[in-house]
Amino acid sequence: MKHEELYREWVRQRRDICLGEDFTQDVMHRVHRLKADQDRRRLTWSRIVDRVGYSSWAQAAAVAMAALLGLGRILLTLRLLLFA
Amino acid sequence: MTDEPHIIQRVLDGDAESFRLLVERYAGPVVGMIRNVTGDARDCEDLAQDVFLAAFARLKTFDPARSRFSTWLLTIARNMSINWLKKKRLRVSAEPSPEIVNEGPLEDVTRREAFARLDGALRSLPDRQRRALSLVEFEGLSYEEAAVIEGTRIGTIKSRVSRAKAALGEVLRACHEDDK
Numbered sequence: 001m002k003h004e005e006l007y008r009e010w011v012r013q014r015r016d017i018c019l020g021e022d023f024t025q026d027v028m029h030r031v032h033r034l035k036a037d038q039d040r041r042r043l044t045w046s047r048i049v050d051r052v053g054y055s056s057w058a059q060a061a062a063v064a065m066a067a068l069l070g071l072g073r074i075l076l077t078l079r080l081l082l083f084a
Numbered sequence: 085m086t087d088e089p090h091i092i093q094r095v096l097d098g099d100a101e102s103f104r105l106l107v108e109r110y111a112g113p114v115v116g117m118i119r120n121v122t123g124d125a126r127d128c129e130d131l132a133q134d135v136f137l138a139a140f141a142r143l144k145t146f147d148p149a150r151s152r153f154s155t156w157l158l159t160i161a162r163n164m165s166i167n168w169l170k171k172k173r174l175r176v177s178a179e180p181s182p183e184i185v186n187e188g189p190l191e192d193v194t195r196r197e198a199f200a201r202l203d204g205a206l207r208s209l210p211d212r213q214r215r216a217l218s219l220v221e222f223e224g225l226s227y228e229e230a231a232v233i234e235g236t237r238i239g240t241i242k243s244r245v246s247r248a249k250a251a252l253g254e255v256l257r258a259c260h261e262d263d264k
Contacts (some may be wrong), residue, residue: 003256006195008098010202014120014222017112027107027136034137035100 085151088153096144107136110154113223114161120218121165122172123207135161152231158223159233162215167213199258205255209248216244 020026048060086192094102114135119128139146139157146156206214212234220241227245231238 002224003253006198006200006256006259007252009195010199011221013199015116015157016223017116017119019111019115023111023115023133024104024107027111028101028104030133031100031103031107031140034141051129 089148092143092146092148092153095140100140103136103140106139106153106157110157111136113154114157117158117161117218117223118165120206120222121162121211121215122169124172124215127168131164131206132161135164138164152153152229155225155229155232158225164213164235167214182250194259202252203254206253209251213244213248213251216241217248220245 091102091105095106105240111132115128115132118131119125122128122131135157135158138160146153151159197213206217209217215234216230217234220227225233227241229236230241234241
């Protein structure tokens, strides 16, 4: 057999993939679990946003950021007062 | 694949089951690429599952204007294969080559021996050459697509494939010499 033919046959052989029977099923099982996790997390955050009473994520995030900055300033002031 | 954008949109809209169509369509190329890049026939399906899961998790980052879905998916497979190889090389230095079974007619034995030697030569190619050869020769991608996946220029891919083929050609010539 000539080199080129042998090489081509080897390439063809390597292209043949025998997948396990359950491959797709296993992937989809994991995909659905991941989706359920994502949905649960999203729902939890939605509930938090709803409970806090803000109409959008951006609004809630802005308020959270402002709260953190405010807390930071308070802590900094306390530190300056106590250790001055 | 004309309906691919619709399938992707359905998945993004929350229909996770539609992702099955993409898995069925690309399972072969992804597993094949991982097997050829890592040289590991045992773990390639597990790694391919991780690739599909990662693709599902970051599907909203896929931009059809920048690349085809297959290119995007194979890029994830490529990156995860490289990471897997790095971890594996930390664990074990070398894996034994599969044994050559000397059974059957002389022609078959010769061919099997040649294939085993080619497999060995493929494993010992530099990673970049092996990946380029795998994308172009085994996955049948164009040089352009392979260049996008590898994040390099077309000329570089051509040169890597050419060098890989030359190395494999040497192996075939050596087989031929042994047969004489």
